[in-house]
Amino acid sequence: MSFKNIRGQDKAINILKNYIAQSRLLGSYILTGPEGVGKQLVALNLAKTLNCQDNGAEPCDACASCQKIDKNQHPDVHVIACADSQIQIEYIRQLQSRSSLKPYEGRVKVFIINDAHRLTAEASNALLKILEEPPKNTLIILITDKLNLLFKTIISRCKILRFSPLIRTELQEIISRDYGVDKASAHFLAYFSEGRLGCALRLKDTDILREKNRVIDAFGQSLTKTYENLNIQGKPEIRQNLNILA
Incomplete structure (x- = not known):
């Protein structure tokens, strides 16, 4: 390099x-x-x-x-x-x-x-x-x-x-483009690592992404059930919105 x-x-x-x-x-x-x-x-x-x-x-x-x-x-x-x-x-x-x-x-x-x-x-x-x-x-x-x-x-x-961290949106683009990480995961890594590429790459190879998805899925299922019990119409795309928040 x-x-x-x-x-x-x-x-x-x-x-x-x-x-x-x-x-x-x-x-x-x-x-x-x-x-x-x-x-x-x-x-x-x-x-x-x-x-x-x-x-x-x-x-x-x-x-x-x-x-x-x-x-x-x-x-x-x-x-x-x-x-x-x-x-x-x-x-x-x-x-x-x-x-x-x-x-x-x-x-x-x-x-x-x-x-x-x-x-x-x-x-x-x-x-x-x-x-x-x-x-x-x-x-x-x-x-x-x-x-x-x-x-x-x-x-x-x-x-x-x-030395300074990268702008998080720039880091997100680098992780997604150069390291083959999907957009939602790249977004999460860029923000969780606070713009530090080395930290983001180390996190990429751990269980943190899988654990993040597990928590989102569990919370999404719970929220969906709550919506259904309350009979709320027009419920949002819960999984997608939670990914954006993460």
Whole structure:
């Protein structure tokens, strides 16, 4: 997947592309915004672009470097995604050790810290020392949906790129057109995910749509029976109206 396949984040992507074109990208960045809007995809595509063997403005997705990054096998691209509740200092010490080395295969070493707001105070202070004297040929990307929980001193040493959800009607169209979801379900997913494509796609593969339909059917049957008991004439298309409300 290249930058052009990431929806709704043109402003942030264009800023990064301009930095690449002007050879001003190295240093540290914070990608911030709601969960599921494409922050990690942008970070990985940035890593691919900087190390792509085609040297273009977009990753080719076909060269050995791009494929290794997609498979999390590139020796110069490291993603910190801690399964624990906090990111401990050991992870930052590893980052510091690796960043002191020259790139092994690529042109740029890239370190991506997911959920950077989960850095412990000790880890934050260790990271701050690295940001104060950034290593050569190194890019550090912090990803967070809780910018206010990061140390202010860390924020002050990073360029901040803000990500936003899609307009819900636009997301509904994307889900329906590109992912083969029927219109009613796409409407539900777009609104339930609050415009976040990543969240909508995760929900699509769960039981939430089937459960939503089950609840609507049960409520519709109950409402239909009530209409019949009250002998109300000209009852509406209950199932259709409930789907619209959902």
